[in-house]
Amino acid sequence: MxxxxxxxxxxxxxxxxxxxxxxxxxxxxxxxxxxxxxxxxxxxxxxxxxxxxxxxxxxxxxxxxxxxxxxxxxxxxxxxxxxxxxxxxxxxxRALREQADRIDGLIAQVADGGTLSPLPSVLARFYDDIEDRIRAVGQGVSDKALRTVRAERQIMMILASRGAIPASAGLLVEGLDGAERDECARQIIAFARLDETGEASALRLAQDTWELALRHKEQTLAVLDDLPGGPLGRALWDLAEVLAGISYSQKAQQVFTTRLLALMLSDPEFAATIRRSAGREHPRL
Structure with a gap:
């Protein structure tokens, strides 16, 4: 033939x-x-x-x-x-199952009004809401604050793409009432103005942020506890630190982040949870 x-x-x-x-x-x-x-x-x-x-x-x-x-x-x-x-x-x-799970997540996310982004819809809606609350303050105040909250949103999107945003983070932000969301907006406005108000304001703002976290201590600890540990956890904490350093390069803003981390590490429960994920050998810990 x-x-x-x-x-x-x-x-x-x-x-x-x-x-x-x-x-x-x-x-x-x-x-x-x-x-x-x-x-x-x-x-x-x-x-x-x-x-x-x-x-x-x-x-x-x-x-x-x-x-x-x-x-x-x-x-x-x-x-x-x-x-x-x-x-x-x-x-x-396994790769096909992971792809199918991701597509299923995107289907649910878009059906829920979300966008094609690794950032969960609940967090996207939270940042949309915070932006609206910042705009309500007035344009002169809000422009810099909007850039700040968008930078945070981008950081969270990058971390989400690496699997570092657990579902419990959505539960945390959903638990914030209207007054607390207004407080979040005010804190972001204050953070954006730290180059004007100085390091003393950065220390006070870190205390205010810490007190808000303590009001939702159980849920905040749940988010930290859901973060990966081991090499992946250390890599994600290193990535978050690099991204924060790029986005928040002003000295007063770095004073804020350093003080907030110190306050969290002063609480035994927060310290244990953070060190489990980031690794005790982390230079900041």
């Missing part, structure tokens, strides 16, 4: 058959009257190759595996290749 006839019977193309010839998977048949003439043995071999490749075995290994199988020698290498192929399939299945 001719190459096209065999390819059709095997459900493939002549181009694929020639590719198998090049890889040494399929013998080149003898030429009859100037054309290659394929036999049943070639079709059987071709179908066997496609059956193995369809099972997930890489083509470059199929030739060696078939040779070992047909000779009955080196069965261990055949088993190794089969097990390696199975592990590869497992990895692909």
């Amino acid at each position: 001719r190459i096209k006839e065999m390819a059709d019977l095997a459900g493939t193309t002549p181009r694929a058959v020639r590719h198998y010839h090049q890889l040494g998977l399929l013998d080149v048949p003898p030429t009859v009257r100037g054309r290659r003439e394929y036999g049943v043995e070639h079709l059987a071999r071709l179908l066997r190759i496609r059956w193995l490749a369809g099972g997930g075995l890489p083509l470059p290994r199929v030739a060696d595996m078939l040779a070992a199988d047909e000779s009955g020698a080196d069965r261990d290498s055949v088993l190794r290749d089969l097990r390696a192929a199975r592990r590869s399939i497992d990895a692909q299945q």
Whole structure:
């Protein structure tokens, strides 16, 4: 039979058959009257190759595996290749499940009015609300504060893309009532103006922020406790510190972040939770 006839019977193309010839998977048949003439043995071999490749075995290994199988020698290498192929399939299945979960999350997020962002919808709505509250204060005050809250939002989006924003963070912000959200807006306005008001204001603002956290201590601790630990946790804390240093480069703002961390570490429960995630060897701890 001719190459096209065999390819059709095997459900493939002549181009694929020639590719198998090049890889040494399929013998080149003898030429009859100037054309290659394929036999049943070639079709059987071709179908066997496609059956193995369809099972997930890489083509470059199929030739060696078939040779070992047909000779009955080196069965261990055949088993190794089969097990390696199975592990590869497992990895692909895990990746597909993760992709499916991400798409499911995006479907739910967009259906809930959210955007195509790793930032959870509940946090996106929270930042939208805070921006509205800042605008209500007045344009002269709000412009710098809006840039500040948007920088924080971007930091949270970056951390969310790394899996560092647990679901409990959404529960925390949902637990803030209108007065507390107004307080958050005022604190952001004050933080944005620290370059004008100085380090003493930074220390007072850190105390105010800490007191707000204490009013929701159980939920704040839950968020910290849900952060990953080990190398991933340390990497995420390092990333958060780098992002904060880039976004909040003013000295008074750094005084605020240093003081707030010190206040959190002064509480045994907060200290234990933070050190579990960030690692006790972290230079700031």
